[in-house]
Ligand SMILES: NC(=O)c1ccc[n+]([C@@H]2O[C@H](COP(=O)([O-])OP(=O)(O)OC[C@H]3O[C@@H](n4cnc5c(N)ncnc54)[C@H](O)[C@@H]3O)[C@@H](O)[C@H]2O)c1
């Protein structure tokens with residue numbers, strides 16, 4: 001078990017990473033000493049929510065459980081309304097606490113609800129997907145989707161604590177588990193070569209879900225994200241490095257109506273970004289090759305997703321309009337180091353996207 005502290009504008013919070021860490025969760029709740037607690041979970045993690053409720057029982061806090069339907073559609077205004085109505089029925093007051101048990105979907109929804117209920121009550125995050133552990137539970141972004149755009153409505157609301165228990169991952173569907181490694185590779189290429197090497201050295205253990213190996217990887221990713229978030233919580237500069245692989249990745253998701261999973265899309269986006277960097281002589285061929293190999297080893301193969309290149313390019317253009325005419329690409333320079341804010345000639349983008357989808 002390890003514990004690290006993440007700094008944020010609203011104060012720092014502990015992140016506990018371990019396996020079977022019920023006692024630590026209990027201590028977190030004891031320390032927060034809430035008047036009451038609500039667990040927000042989704043229908044696929046109901047039993048994990050019950051386990052969390054049981055784990056905190058000895059503190060005297062008896063959390064009620066609110067279950068939303070699993071899936072991205074629950075990041076909606078109507079789901080938010082229902083969660084808040086539940087808080088109201090349960091008389092959650094300013095000293096209450098929301099415990100989000102689930103992946104990024106539940107985390108974003110429950111975090112947003114916590115941030116607006118009574119102008120903000122405390123939030124404890126219990127991520128149950130690998131993606132939520134290494135990414136969405138850290139950094140304080142919450143939100144729901146607009147009618148047409150993802151994550152359009154949201155707040156910055158850092159949690160009071162995050163408890164990442166590897167035991168939660170045991171029931172995670174294989175695809176969701178594997179696809180999340182795209183984000184882990186992202187940290188390895190863009191920020192921390194040590195993560196890249198850990199992924200190479202511990203591939204078997206990690207793919208089997210070995211909890212020790214997972215703890216190490218989650219710890220390294222949380223540390224990488226925590227460092228950049230502490231410097232730039234509101235994403236005005238350096239935080240953009242976390243978008244490595246996401247420019248073409250998001251465009252692929254949008255162009256395929258989100259049929260391609262986020263992890264697969266990010267893997268595609270990293271392959272495109274690295275090739276752009278190579279053609280602009282910002283990195284060498286060894287980086288491109290090493291990244292390709294690692295992605296393939298983690299079940300994120302170089303198979304072209306069935307997508308119309310013009311649509312993907314149009315989605316990148318759309319992104320450009322949103323940013324006043326400039327897409328800022330994150331370009332890898334060497335393993336473990338990328339730079340945000342690169343302008344790339346449109347012709348190069350077109351060529352690389354078309355090639356990647358050929
Ligand atoms: N706030 C942020 O900084 C941030 C960062 C990245 C992503 N996100 C958001 O996170 C969301 C994606 O998160 P995700 O990949 O965790 O998806 P998710 O929360 O939708 O979970 C994926 C699926 O796995 C199920 N599930 C979750 N935990 C499980 C478990 N332990 N056992 C069995 N099933 C389980 C869920 O019910 C769901 O069906 C997106 O909405 C994205 O916008 C937010």
Ligand SMILES: [Zn+2]
Pocket residue numbers: 183246262266
């Ligand atoms: Zn992502």
